[in-house]
Amino acid sequence: MIAPAEFEFLRRFLKEKSGLALTDDKHYLLETRLDPVMRKAAIPNVAQLVAALRERGTSPLAEAVTEAMTTNESLFFRDKRPFEQLASLILPGIVSRRPPGQPLRIWCAAASTGQEPYSIAMLLRDNERLLGGRRVEIIATDLSGEVIDRAKEGLYTQFEVQRGLPVQYLLKCFNQEGDMWRINADIRSMVRFSRLNLLQPFGHLGQFDIVFCRNVLIYFDAPTKSDVLSRIASVMAPDAYLVLGGAESVLGLSTELVPGSQHGFYIRKN
Numbered sequence: 001m002i003a004p005a006e007f008e009f010l011r012r013f014l015k016e017k018s019g020l021a022l023t024d025d026k027h028y029l030l031e032t033r034l035d036p037v038m039r040k041a042a043i044p045n046v047a048q049l050v051a052a053l054r055e056r057g058t059s060p061l062a063e064a065v066t067e068a069m070t071t072n073e074s075l076f077f078r079d080k081r082p083f084e085q086l087a088s089l090i091l092p093g094i095v096s097r098r099p100p101g102q103p104l105r106i107w108c109a110a111a112s113t114g115q116e117p118y119s120i121a122m123l124l125r126d127n128e129r130l131l132g133g134r135r136v137e138i139i140a141t142d143l144s145g146e147v148i149d150r151a152k153e154g155l156y157t158q159f160e161v162q163r164g165l166p167v168q169y170l171l172k173c174f175n176q177e178g179d180m181w182r183i184n185a186d187i188r189s190m191v192r193f194s195r196l197n198l199l200q201p202f203g204h205l206g207q208f209d210i211v212f213c214r215n216v217l218i219y220f221d222a223p224t225k226s227d228v229l230s231r232i233a234s235v236m237a238p239d240a241y242l243v244l245g246g247a248e249s250v251l252g253l254s255t256e257l258v259p260g261s262q263h264g265f266y267i268r269k270n
Helices: 004-018 027-040 046-056 060-068 081-096 115-126 145-153 167-173 222-234
Strands: 104-108 136-142 155-157 174-177 180-183 191-195 208-213 236-244 257-259 265-268
Touching: 004 027, 004 046, 004 060, 027 046, 027 060, 046 060, 060 145, 081 115, 081 208, 081 236, 081 265, 104 115, 115 136, 115 167, 115 191, 136 145, 145 191, 167 174, 208 222, 222 236, 222 257
Parallel strands: 104 136, 104 208, 136 191, 208 236
Antiparallel strands: 155 180, 174 180, 236 265, 257 265
C-alpha cells in the first residue's frame, strides 16, 4: 500500500507533468502502472521511487513514470460517428468556405499509437472528391514518446486491426508482415507525428481547420480543461471544428467554444 505522503507527492507530480487528476481511489492503479517502471529501474519500492523523483526532477525516470500513467487506449474509427460527421458535414462545410487549392490542416491532439490519425487519412483517401484537389496536412501529437514511435511504424497486431477497422480498409491500406499488419507508406506519409504535452505551449503548430482532441480532457480537472480548451481555440481558424470524445464537453469550461449543429463537435464563438 502506498503511504499517504507518497501518494500525495505522486498525485502532485503527475498533475504537474501531465495534467492527470488522480483521485483518492486510484492507489491500486498507481501501484499497477508503476510496478514495471520500478522493476526496470531496479527501484525496490514506491518510497525509493518518490525519493528518486524528488532528487532527479526532470529525468528519464520522471518521463517513464508520467508515460506509465497515461492511458493509451485507441482503436481504428473509434465510436464511428465522429468519422461519419467528418465525411458528411465537417469536411464539406470547411471546403465550401475555402478558396480553391487552399490546404486544410487537421490536428489529432492525443494520437496514441496512431489509429485515429490513420483513420482520418484513410477516410480522406477514400473521399478525395470532398477535398476538391486540396492538400491536407495531418499533425498527430501525444505526450508519450513510446507510443509516437509505434505510431510512426504503422505496424499493428491482428487484434488491433480487428478493432473498428472495416475489412475494405484492411485490404486496401495494409500489407501483412508475418502475424502483423503494416499500414501502407502512402497513408503513413499523410501524417506527421511528434511528441507534445498539452500542458505546454503549442502555438508553434500553427492554425488548424479541424482539431480532434478526444478522450483526453476526461483525465484533467476543470481548471486544466479550461486552460487547454482556451489554447486549442487560439489555434483554430475562425470557422474551424473541434471534435471531443463522447463523454467530453466544453459546457461550463469555455467561453470561446460552443456546440456545433450536431452533438460531438464544437465551433468557435463568433
